[in-house]
Amino acid sequence: MTSHSEMPGGRPGPGTGPCPPDVDLNRVWLGVAAEVWRRHPGPAERLAGRALRSPGLARALVATPSLLLGWVLASAVVLVAGILATLGTGTPFVALFAPAVAAAGIAYAYGPGIDPAWELSQSMAVSDRMVLLTRVLAVFALNAALGLAASAVSGTAAAVTFGWLIPMTAMSALALAAAVITRSASAGAAAGLAAWAITVLSVHSASGQLTAAVASPALILPYLAVAAACGTVAWFATRVPKGVS
Amino acid sequence: MNVELTDVTRRFGRTQAVAGVTLETGAGVFGLLGPNGAGKTTLLRMMATVIPPNTGRLRLLGRDPGGYGPRREIRRRLGYLPQSLGYYPGFTVAEFVEYFALLKEIPPDRVPQSVATAIERVDLGSRAKAKLRTLSGGMLRRVGIAQAIVNEPELLLLDEPTAGLDPEQRVAFRALLRQLGERATVVVSTHLVEDVGAACSEVTLMDAGKIVFHGTPDELTARGQGPGAVGDAPMERGYSAVLTAARAGSGSASAVA
Numbered sequence: 214m215t216s217h218s219e220m221p222g223g224r225p226g227p228g229t230g231p232c233p234p235d236v237d238l239n240r241v242w243l244g245v246a247a248e249v250w251r252r253h254p255g256p257a258e259r260l261a262g263r264a265l266r267s268p269g270l271a272r273a274l275v276a277t278p279s280l281l282l283g284w285v286l287a288s289a290v291v292l293v294a295g296i297l298a299t300l301g302t303g304t305p306f307v308a309l310f311a312p313a314v315a316a317a318g319i320a321y322a323y324g325p326g327i328d329p330a331w332e333l334s335q336s337m338a339v340s341d342r343m344v345l346l347t348r349v350l351a352v353f354a355l356n357a358a359l360g361l362a363a364s365a366v367s368g369t370a371a372a373v374t375f376g377w378l379i380p381m382t383a384m385s386a387l388a389l390a391a392a393v394i395t396r397s398a399s400a401g402a403a404a405g406l407a408a409w410a411i412t413v414l415s416v417h418s419a420s421g422q423l424t425a426a427v428a429s430p431a432l433i434l435p436y437l438a439v440a441a442a443c444g445t446v447a448w449f450a451t452r453v454p455k456g457v458s
Numbered sequence: 459m460n461v462e463l464t465d466v467t468r469r470f471g472r473t474q475a476v477a478g479v480t481l482e483t484g485a486g487v488f489g490l491l492g493p494n495g496a497g498k499t500t501l502l503r504m505m506a507t508v509i510p511p512n513t514g515r516l517r518l519l520g521r522d523p524g525g526y527g528p529r530r531e532i533r534r535r536l537g538y539l540p541q542s543l544g545y546y547p548g549f550t551v552a553e554f555v556e557y558f559a560l561l562k563e564i565p566p567d568r569v570p571q572s573v574a575t576a577i578e579r580v581d582l583g584s585r586a587k588a589k590l591r592t593l594s595g596g597m598l599r600r601v602g603i604a605q606a607i608v609n610e611p612e613l614l615l616l617d618e619p620t621a622g623l624d625p626e627q628r629v630a631f632r633a634l635l636r637q638l639g640e641r642a643t644v645v646v647s648t649h650l651v652e653d654v655g656a657a658c659s660e661v662t663l664m665d666a667g668k669i670v671f672h673g674t675p676d677e678l679t680a681r682g683q684g685p686g687a688v689g690d691a692p693m694e695r696g697y698s699a700v701l702t703a704a705r706a707g708s709g710s711a712s713a714v715a
Contacts, residue, residue: 245569329544
């Protein structure tokens with residue numbers, strides 16, 4: 214630890230050595246260090262910073278685990294497998310995979326289960342709820358875009374192509390609520406995946422169609438109800454308690 | 459006053475962590491002592507706006523943290539080092555400090571200079587570009603201190619800041635604390651009585667969620683003088699004597715200076 218009056222790292226202080234006495238070497242060094250250590254935000258972060266009008270929120274957004282390149286590539290690989298399965302069998306597997314991929318991504322977007330400095334994050338001026346909202350919307354939008362692209366490539370019928378967007382919303386909200394309540398991203402992802410698998414299989418056994426879970430208009434309202442209920446639970450669970458002050 | 463607590467309580471289930479604490483403090487280094495489970499960390503978390511009190515009145519930097527706007531303003535001017543701070547292993551020291559500088563809403567054009575200053579103040583300049591996963595426990599603690607002071611906070615809350623620091627670093631850290639305390643309120647929760655003696659102008663001793671002593675380090679030391687006192691160092695004897703008296707029911711109220 215160093216005080217302001219002395220030079221870090223044992224460097225000579227002002228007024229010593231060949232340097233003119235009126236030059237504040239400490240200030241000069243800090244200016245140099247600031248430039249050397251400065252991180253240059255990438256295009257995505259700069260764009261997000263302008264759109265969100267908050268450099269802090271933009272930084273939190275690009276640090277989202279499920280928006281990092283490795284995660285996005287893994288999601289793309291799953292959807293490519295879905296495309297191949299769709300093209301090979303004629304069954305629109307992309308529509309069945311997309312909600313599951315999104316639910317896992319949402320669960321790993323935010324929360325104490327994935328943020329080692331969670332306690333500290335809760336004392337920051339940039340509200341953790343804003344971070345939640347921004348990250349969830351970004352992960353959802355990215356997964357929706359990937360899913361739509363995969364559906365287009367696989368040549369799925371239009372009704373099925375868009376049919377998975379609403380169940381994807383419901384499963385994402387369910388995964389988020391579970392992750393927030395259990396404080397575990399893995400638990401949230403597991404809840405989303407399990408719920409989607411149960412839904413697909415139970416609807417399949419009732420209707421005889423594997424794609425009925427994404428193609429049946431009768432399920433739209435239940436999906437919306439689940440999405441609304443789970444979204445409310447997640448919002449309530451992440452509120453800042455009023456307390457008494 | 460930067461910190462004003464009036465009869466503040468906090469309960470977790472059946473456990474009364476903080477039981478009616480009243481405290482006021484302005485600029486200076488303020489030591490918070492007490493045994494495990496005394497309520498120090500809970501009190502610090504309330505002051506850090508992480509959790510609200512169940513009852514009582516809390517004002518920080520002249521504002522009520524119950525509302526969104528005042529709480530955001532307090533947080534911009536707050537530095538907090540939690541007891542157990544996790545780190546992002548893939549971040550460098552500079553990236554970690556910068557991340558929290560941005561979340562504290564320091565103007566972006568001032569962030570690089572603030573980050574460099576904070577890193578140099580904890581003497582980590584030579585490791586600024588090192589990944590956090592390569593650092594020792596003591597170095598990580600100093601990274602935590604750097605993020606806490608990056609915004610030149612007016613209220614700095616440090617929970618066990620010297621845990622993991624070697625003796626030389628602890629001595630340097632106390633000097634840094636004294637320097638910070640010249641214009642800010644620095645609240646240090648610690649088990650280490652010698653840290654309080656060396657760096658703090660005021661000390662509060664908590665036990666079972668209550669304040670059982672409030673005064674100067676010298677006044678705490680004076681409590682340990684006389685026959686029957688135990689402990690190795692003068693202030694530790696005072697610490698033990700105050701706790702013993704409080705637990706014997708000789709009045710937490712009367713023990714408060």
